[in-house]
Amino acid sequence: MHTYIPYGAYWSTPFARWQGSLSHLHSMEFLAHTAKSELARRNIDPGVFDFAALGITMIQHHAFYGLPWVTAMMGIEHLPGPTVNQVCATGARLVATGVGEMAAGNSEVALLMSGDRTSNAAQVYYPAPHAPGGAGVTENVMFDNFMDDPFAKCAMVDTAENVARKFGITTEEQHDVALYRHEQYQAALADDRAFQKRFMADSFDVPDAKFRKTVTTLRGDEGVYPTSADKMAGLKPMRPGGTVTYAGQTHPADGNAALVMTKTAERARDLSPVRDGPLVRVLATGSGREDPAFMPAAPILAAKQALQRAGLEMTQIDVIKSHNPFAVNDIAFARAFQLDWKSMNNFGSSLIWGHPQGPTGLRAIIEMIEELELRGGGYGLFQGCAAGDSGMAVIIEVR
Template identity: 30%
Template sequence: MKDTPAEELATHILSEAIRRAGIPGESVDDVIFAESLYGGGDLARYAAAAMGLTQVPGQAVNRHCAGGLTAVGNAAGSIRSGMDRVVVAGGVHSFSTGPALTWRVPGTDETQRRIPPTFPYTAEATDDTSVSVGWNLAVKYGLTREQMDAWAVRSHERAIAAIDAGVFDDEITPLKVTRPDGSVVEFAIDEHPRRDTSLAKAAALKPLHPEIDAFSITAANSSGMNDAAAALTLTSSSYAAEQGLQPLGTIRAWGAIGVDPKYTGDGGIVSIPLVLKRAGISLSDVALWEINEAFASVPVAACQELGIDDGKVNIFGSGCSLGHPIAASGARMLTTLTHGLRRRGGGIGVAAMCAGGGQGGAVVVEV
């Protein structure tokens, strides 16, 4: 999808989310899409207008990696407060077509390419996420490269097994993509999971920062940079009953939290107790977990520190295998989590992730 702009992804996923929900477009009160590093537009409003839903506003939210979860939380809050009845929420990200931002260097007439910072950079908390997210967390919790590589390889194995079993078929909406030669193909299967991944191949990769002693973060135990969009249609229980709709699940709680940017990966850990408390549940009540693999160190540390059974975490793969389209990942995780809970007959699930700048977010869903 390298030549498919985010606006097209947003319009496609909004249209499909409304269609699959069986809801008239004119019933939608708002569209909330997360976006990150995409130049300051409003993809949600663009998609609504492109569909002819000119009466439907659109809201862009940015909490970087956790933006999709925040969009769902904002939608749930608006519905629970009685302000809205139907909101489509999710996230859209296109690394391939993201704009290159420039700014004028203060005190000069020179312009430079620049990514606006989310926090004040220091020697230990930099804009290099392999350090501030992956490596610093591994050091803090005493994680070995072998632990992280093993998690990443298993992530690929789980993702490939899920693809082969058709697990994602109900979650994916195929997209027709026009190639440079003018031919049109249907894109319907995630291309990032690797069938040939092995512990030996992972161990052979060089660390991303060989100049740092014992640096253990590699391309293998890091997430991919991907293009994607994901969305969920949320309604009030009264609207669903009036329309004869059968909800797939219920949003029980949501939340976001800040952490020291030096340990940004902690955001995916400390956000979990926050939402468990808000939902009035404990770890033992959770049947399935989605803890984003921005780097494998995040779910490994979360399981180690919180006592989570890793057999219940990312059972169909995550960032290391499926990839991490920043603003879309949270909504993708919630979608996969909801369908996974339905396959097992119901239960409670938690989606959690760290986010750029020393943040984290999580959502509790019940099926």
């Protein structure tokens, strides 16, 4: 069974580098604030939804209440639903969740939303009364988990180094990818951000923490800094004898994104805010898990599964977007499928515009839809890795 995304019934806030202009906002309250406004801007009645799912990976105050709190803040008090966390693959997992609900006959129109704030990550204390002295364990939810996979016993950057060794990827290659991805991102900013304006507000008003007044206005992403080959050449690898520098990886960010999904093409056309827009079908999703400590290679397995489920070959894919926390991701993926990595990630990727985690994949999928529309239709593949050496992929057709 195929599901549909009404063309134009999706959005993303700008992504702001952590500790930037969005760092004061509770991510769930901010998500509700944004979604309510964006639905109104598209003349979509919130009452049409019979299912919703929330993706969040960085806990916030009262996050225990999950999706029902977010929809209640939007005035959709009748709408329950799950809260989903597959870390960096949360966006793709939300799409798979919506597909599953519709296949089971549980939903006709769904709202899939994700918001995260990596800024000011929670500091958690876990009591341990039976430990010596009764001392518990403390954790910085973001940094401690980035630096220590409890099963693979390594930091995320170590997984990138492992994949770099496996595929013979050098620092110079990673820097070439990063420079080229910066160039691709400039295409999204051309003509006064014409591409980004397809799914992102021209001027985004940032509210105060109580959502009563505007404290600043963002015109596009915040914290994407220009770079050059000379700047990159002066960077040393993070690990002695390694290859991955700070230039070859993404930065934490804050933001949110969402999309609408329907069970039928007719409903998708009805809810599309664009008259006579293209038909967007979700053809398949896939997932995979790599050997311990080889996280950046996991999307290869996920993409193979999604392609098989869709009945497609990689040669039939017109647009590829990736969540690439490391430049290593794109090089390894391209080599696995005999691709030119320059053909991937037109108009940008998370390597450049940042990684708020939950919303990252949703934004990439939205950009993929818009790129497919610009080229007159075709097949698109999104793929990305996630903590626990896992990965997910989504295949979409625009026609």
